Structure formats: structure tokens, C-alpha cells
Amino acid sequence: MTPGTHWEVESTFDVSTSADVPDLTLGGDLDARTEQVHHLSATYYDAEDLRLTRAKITVRRRTGGKDDGWHIKLPAVETSAGSTGRTELSFPLTDSTDVPDEVRTAVWGYARRDELIPIARIDNERHETVLKRGGSPMVEFCDDHVQGTRLADGASISWREWELELVDSERDGSVDVLSRLSAACLGAGATASPLASKLAKTIGPTDDAAPPASSAVASMLRADVEKLLSGDAGARLGLEVGIHAMRTSARNLQTTLNAHAKELAAAREAIDDEHSDGRPGAREGIDIPALERELTELIRMLGKSRDVQVVRARLHEVAEGYPRDLVPDSVRERIFSELDHEEQRTAKRVTMGLENPRYLALLDALDEVVEAAGEMEAPTDAQRVRSGRTKEIVSSGKKGFGKGRSGAPTSDPVVQGAQRQFKRFDKARARVEDELESLNLTLAQREELTHTLRKRNKALRRTAASINSKEMPQVVSLRSASERLHDVLGDVQDSVTARQWIRRISRRAEAAGEPTFGFGVLFEHERFSSERALEGFADEAATVSAAFKEMQDSQRKLRAARNQKKQKQKQKKKSKDKK
Incomplete structure (x- = not known):
């Protein structure tokens, strides 16, 4: 069963029981329909x-x-227009109060193997007014009188709130109207609600979904696992955003x-050693290569669906730039009907893949990796002794940011990871x-040659994004340079994929006896786009290398200055002791 989807953009306000509803017409700009x-x-x-509520x-x-x-309401995200909204999925009402399988499956990535149980009941007397402009609904205003009951202990709370929701968030002027109505509500004595939902008010404060990450690498991994899960439900429905x-x-x-395979494996082994106390049957360590292979399969499955979405949007924009006599309707209809069919087919593959227990096992393994990453920066003495190590688990002893002409080996795993990714990038750049x-x-x-460089740059770009810019201001230049190269080579790859689809669809059109000249127009447009992008990529790639080396040199100079300062302090202390 395919659920209904709705993009929800709304503002919520707390208000006293005696407050009067403000003028919702904005001085006659909107028409207010009779309240229901x-x-x-x-x-x-x-x-x-x-866990769902915390997420x-x-x-x-x-x-x-x-x-x-x-x-089902998914986590809020910010749109390109600057508004914040969330996707709502709707399923038919059932007589049973047990959670239907299709609803349970949609949040499977979060709930995992746990049962979903009733946690709260909310009753609401809603006074709804639809606000129109030009005869079309634009905003729904809800004056809600709410009673929420926490089922765990029966605790109950009552309140009144106003809610403004856009009927069509993509309609011109809708975000501006929402802002003006919000100002009217505030002017009438309401206050912006500090809690995002009625459920949050009913059950009260909850702890964060997880304690603060104890290392930079753990923070990186946790953020990406959370983003992976935030797209889970949408991806199951074939939604582009998911x-x-x-x-x-x-x-x-x-x-x-x-970038951190050795350190993560060592940290996981130390944790297992500490928990096992030498007893048989302890958990095996993390198999990082196997985990990477599972992620590769997930990426490949998602990529087939995502590529079709990108190509469809790209060819639609390109085709709109040509008159109908060059790219006729028959060509456009053939392209988009085939891409629509392929998008549906690949979306079903994604749904099936995410319902496979293999995906659930991947999520469990990622949780273990996040736990291991938390031990990377500061392993305990007990961990080092039990694992038979006398040196720091993290420190690899390889030359990087922290080991060179000046200074001691760095203890920052993120910086070490950046060094490794840069070496791979620079090697690929030289070869290309x-x-x-x-x-x-x-x-x-x-195009094939630069595709490898594109992958290396993406890895470096990702790692650079996690370096603290306050401690390393020069990383900002590296990020900018890497982002520009990413855009250039990404355009090349999108052009390659688009031409593959144009060629494939045009052959089917030719076999059906349809004219194919319009396909040739689109193909040549994409070929020229790739040629043009490749002309400047070498300069952009060189800028990435230069930015990284500048950041590296700056850190060496900074460490040298710190070491010099320490030496002076030591000498000063020695002189003082002699006196």
C-alpha cells in the first residue's frame, strides 16, 4: 500500500484561554472562510x-x-526557500488499534526490533478557518483547545494553541503570508511555541537521542547515521529527498x-577485551571492509534510483531551452515516460532492499562503530593493557599533520584522516x-579518468568538512576549493549519465519508427556541457592541492611557534631555579 504524502509547513503558538483571535485577513489581503x-x-x-519521539x-x-x-511525521528539514517543514505520511484508518504492518515498516530503521506501544492520547477541539487569496486556499488557521494524557502514569495537561499551516508551500507569496500571519498572532499576545509538537508537550522533556559524542570521529559517524535514518521512511516511498x-x-x-579503519578496529577490539575479561564467547571485532562492502551495496541500490531522478530533472531543464521544432513533444514524452517507469521500478527495488534483514544488520553494525569511535581519542590505561598495547591506540606513527620537521605526532583522528585522503587525492590528480x-x-x-579523481575529492571534501575551522582557519579555503571541484566533476558525471539514457531511449524510439533528431540535439548539448566542464577542472584540482598544503604549512609553523614558546618558558624556569 502506497501512503499519501504531504509536505507540512506550519507555525505554532502558545496562547492564553482568554486571547482573542487576530484579524486573519491581513487588512483585506485574504478572505476568511467560515470557521469549522x-x-x-x-x-x-x-x-x-x-526513540521515535527523541528522533x-x-x-x-x-x-x-x-x-x-x-x-507518520518525519523530522523537520529546511527547504531551499528558507522555510522549515516536514513530510507527513498518511495511511487508512483501521478498526484495530494495533500498529499496521505498513506503518511499522515505514519506521523500521528507527524502531528496529522493538514493539510500538501507545504512549499518549491527545484530544483536541479544533476551530479551523481557511484563508484564501484569489479564491484559492492559502493558509489554514487552527484555534486548538487541547488535552494531552501521558499513558505511562496518567498525567494530564490542558492548553490552547494557534496553528498556521500552508495549504501549498510552493505557491508564490505563501511563505511571506505565513510570516505576516505569524506576526499578527504574536501581536495578539501569542508566543512562539518552544516545543515542536503536541506530543512533546504531553509527555514532557526527553533525553537526547544519544549522549554527546566523545570524539570528533564519533560525532561525524553519528551525524551521518542520523541522516541515513532521517531519509529512511522517505526512501521507502521513492521520495527524492529521502x-x-x-x-x-x-x-x-x-x-x-x-579514513579511520585501523583506529576503529583497534578501539572496538579494546572495548571487547575490556568487557570480556578473558571469557570465551566475547563479541568479535568490527570487520570494517565487510561493513564498507555493505555500504557499497546500499549506495549502488540508492544510486540507481537517484540517478534517474537527477537525469529526469536535468533533461527537463535542457529540453525547455529548445523550441519544439528541434526537440518535439514526441521526444519529450518518450524520454519522460521511460524515466518515470524506471524511477518507479528502482523505487520498488529500494523498498525491497530496506525491508531486508541485511539492512537492519547494517544499522546494528554502524551503532557498534559509533561506540568504538567514542574510544578513539582517549583510550584508557586498562584498554591499552588488556589489548596488549603500550602505545596510544589512535596514534599510528605515520607522518601526517603532526609529524614532520616540527612538533609531535597529532592526536586528532580527523586530521589524520584528512592527511590520508589528501594523499590519495594528490596521487590520483598527478596520474590524471x-x-x-x-x-x-x-x-x-x-570522463572515465576524472571520475576516479571525483571520488577522491568527495572523500577529502567530506573529511575537510569535519575539521574544526576555529582551530584550523585555513580549512575554509580547502573546503571552498574542494566544493568547486566537486561541482565541476559532478556536472561531468551527470552529463555522462544523461547521455547514456538519451542513447538508450533513442534506440527504442528508432526501433519504434519515431523521429530521433531531437535526441541528437539533447545528446550534443550534454556532450558540449561535459567538454566545457573538463576544460577548467585541472586548475580547480590544483587549487585543492595548494589549499591543503597551505593549511599543512600553517599548522607546522603554528606548532613550531608553540614549541619555541615552550622552550623559552623552560629556559626561563631553569634560570629562575638556579637563582
């Missing part, structure tokens, strides 16, 4: 430890009103694991430039 009253009753569900996900069964049924979020975070996880200069390559060969 709805009596809503909702039961909310979560695991016993409230800003709500699951409810609601009766009354115009949208009774089962609902698939993109999962694919990006899976790639980031793979990069971080690759050498082969481009010495060989007479076709466009396809040049």
Missing part, C-alpha cells in the same frame, strides 16, 4: 525508550476531522570508515594530469 469545528482524538505510539518522529492513529487515519539523504550519508559513512597530457584520449576516456 472538529473533535479530534489521537493515540501516539513509540518504542518503550521513546522527532511521530506515529499516531487519529479519528475525527477530515484526515482520520494513521499518520533517497538523496540516504545516499549522501551512506557515502559519507564509507569515507569516514575508510599525466595521462591527459601524454595520451590522446577521447571524451569518454577523459
Whole structure:
């Protein structure tokens, strides 16, 4: 069953029971439809430890009103337009109060193997007014009189709130109207609600989803695992935002694991040694290569769906730039009907993959990696003794930022990871430039050659994003340079994928006896786009290397200055002691 989806952009305000509703017409700019009253009753569900609530996900069964049924609200995200909204999924109402399988599956990545149980009941007398402009609904204003009951102990709370929700967040002027109505509510004595939902008010404060990360690498990994899960439900439905979020975070996880594989494996082994106390049957350590392979499979599955989405949007924009006599409707219809079919097919593959227990095992393994990463920066003496190590678990002894002409080995795993990724990037850059200069390559060969460099740059870009810019201000230049190269080579790769689809679809059109000239127009447009992008990539790649080396030199000078200062302090102390 495919659920309904709705993009929810709203503002919520706390208000006293005696407050008067402000002028909702904004001085005649909007028309206010007659108020309707709805009596809503909702039961909310979560695991016993409230993991969904802490992750800003709500699951409810609601009766009354115009949208009774089962609902899932996903975490809020910021749009490119600057507004913040969240995706709401809706499923038909069932007679049973047990969570339906399709609802349970949609939040499987978060709930894992735990049962979803009722945690709260919220009853609401809603006074709803629809505000229109030009005869079309624009905003819904809800004057809610709410009673929430926490089911664990029966504690109850009552309050009144105002809610403004856009009917169509993409309509021109809608965000501005929402802002003006919000100002009117504040002017009438309301205050912006400090809690994001009625459920949060009902059950009260909850602990964070996890304690603060104890290392920079753990923080990186945890953020990407959370982003992976935030896209999970949307990806199961084939939503572009969900698939993109999962694919990006899976790639980031793979990069971080690759950069810190030895340290993570050692830290996990130390944890297992400490917990086992030499007893048989202890957990095995993390198999980082196997985990990377699982992520590769996930990325490949998501990538097939994401590539179709990107190509569809790209070719739509390109086709709109040509008149109908060059790219006729028959070509456009053929392209988009085939891409739509492929998008549906790959979306089903994603859904099936995420319902596979293998995916759940991957999430469990990632949790173990995050735990291990927390031990990377400061292993205890007990860990070192039990693991048979007399040196720091983290410190590899290899030359990096911290080991050179001046200073001691760095203890920052993120910086060590950046050094490793840069070495791989610089090696790939040298190879690409050498082969481009010495060989007479076709466009396809040049594109294939630069694709490796693109992957190396993405890994470096990811690691650089996690370096503290306050401690290393020069990393800002590195990030900017890496981002520019990412855009250039990303455009090349998108062009390659688009041409593959144009060629494939045009052959089917030709076999069906359809004219194919328009396909040739689009193909040549994409070929020229790639040629143009490749002209400047070498300079952008050189800028990345220069920015990294500048950051490296700056850190060496800084350490040298610190060491010199320490030496002077020691000499001063010795002189003072002699006196």
C-alpha cells in the first residue's frame, strides 16, 4: 500500500484561554472562510525508550476531522526557500488499534526490533478557518483547545494553541503570508511555541537521542547515521529527498570508515577485551571492509534510483531551452515516460532492499562503530593493557599533520584522516594530469579518468568538512576549493549519465519508427556541457592541492611557534631555579 504524502509547513503558538483571535485577513489581503469545528482524538505510539519521539518522529492513529487515519511525521528539514517543514505520511484508518504492518515498516530503521506501544492520547477541539487569496486556499488557521494524557502514569495537561499551516508551500507569496500571519498572532499576545509538537508537550522533556559524542570521529559517524535514518521512511516511498539523504550519508559513512579503519578496529577490539575479561564467547571485532562492502551495496541500490531522478530533472531543464521544432513533444514524452517507469521500478527495488534483514544488520553494525569511535581519542590505561598495547591506540606513527620537521605526532583522528585522503587525492590528480597530457584520449576516456579523481575529492571534501575551522582557519579555503571541484566533476558525471539514457531511449524510439533528431540535439548539448566542464577542472584540482598544503604549512609553523614558546618558558624556569 502506497501512503499519501504531504509536505507540512506550519507555525505554532502558545496562547492564553482568554486571547482573542487576530484579524486573519491581513487588512483585506485574504478572505476568511467560515470557521469549522472538529473533535479530534489521537493515540501516539513509540518504542518503550521513546526513540521515535527523541528522533522527532511521530506515529499516531487519529479519528475525527477530515484526515482520520494513521499518520507518520518525519523530522523537520529546511527547504531551499528558507522555510522549515516536514513530510507527513498518511495511511487508512483501521478498526484495530494495533500498529499496521505498513506503518511499522515505514519506521523500521528507527524502531528496529522493538514493539510500538501507545504512549499518549491527545484530544483536541479544533476551530479551523481557511484563508484564501484569489479564491484559492492559502493558509489554514487552527484555534486548538487541547488535552494531552501521558499513558505511562496518567498525567494530564490542558492548553490552547494557534496553528498556521500552508495549504501549498510552493505557491508564490505563501511563505511571506505565513510570516505576516505569524506576526499578527504574536501581536495578539501569542508566543512562539518552544516545543515542536503536541506530543512533546504531553509527555514532557526527553533525553537526547544519544549522549554527546566523545570524539570528533564519533560525532561525524553519528551525524551521518542520523541522516541515513532521517531519509529512511522517505526512501521507502521513492521520495527524492529521502533517497538523496540516504545516499549522501551512506557515502559519507564509507569515507569516514575508510579514513579511520585501523583506529576503529583497534578501539572496538579494546572495548571487547575490556568487557570480556578473558571469557570465551566475547563479541568479535568490527570487520570494517565487510561493513564498507555493505555500504557499497546500499549506495549502488540508492544510486540507481537517484540517478534517474537527477537525469529526469536535468533533461527537463535542457529540453525547455529548445523550441519544439528541434526537440518535439514526441521526444519529450518518450524520454519522460521511460524515466518515470524506471524511477518507479528502482523505487520498488529500494523498498525491497530496506525491508531486508541485511539492512537492519547494517544499522546494528554502524551503532557498534559509533561506540568504538567514542574510544578513539582517549583510550584508557586498562584498554591499552588488556589489548596488549603500550602505545596510544589512535596514534599510528605515520607522518601526517603532526609529524614532520616540527612538533609531535597529532592526536586528532580527523586530521589524520584528512592527511590520508589528501594523499590519495594528490596521487590520483598527478596520474590524471599525466595521462591527459601524454595520451590522446577521447571524451569518454577523459570522463572515465576524472571520475576516479571525483571520488577522491568527495572523500577529502567530506573529511575537510569535519575539521574544526576555529582551530584550523585555513580549512575554509580547502573546503571552498574542494566544493568547486566537486561541482565541476559532478556536472561531468551527470552529463555522462544523461547521455547514456538519451542513447538508450533513442534506440527504442528508432526501433519504434519515431523521429530521433531531437535526441541528437539533447545528446550534443550534454556532450558540449561535459567538454566545457573538463576544460577548467585541472586548475580547480590544483587549487585543492595548494589549499591543503597551505593549511599543512600553517599548522607546522603554528606548532613550531608553540614549541619555541615552550622552550623559552623552560629556559626561563631553569634560570629562575638556579637563582
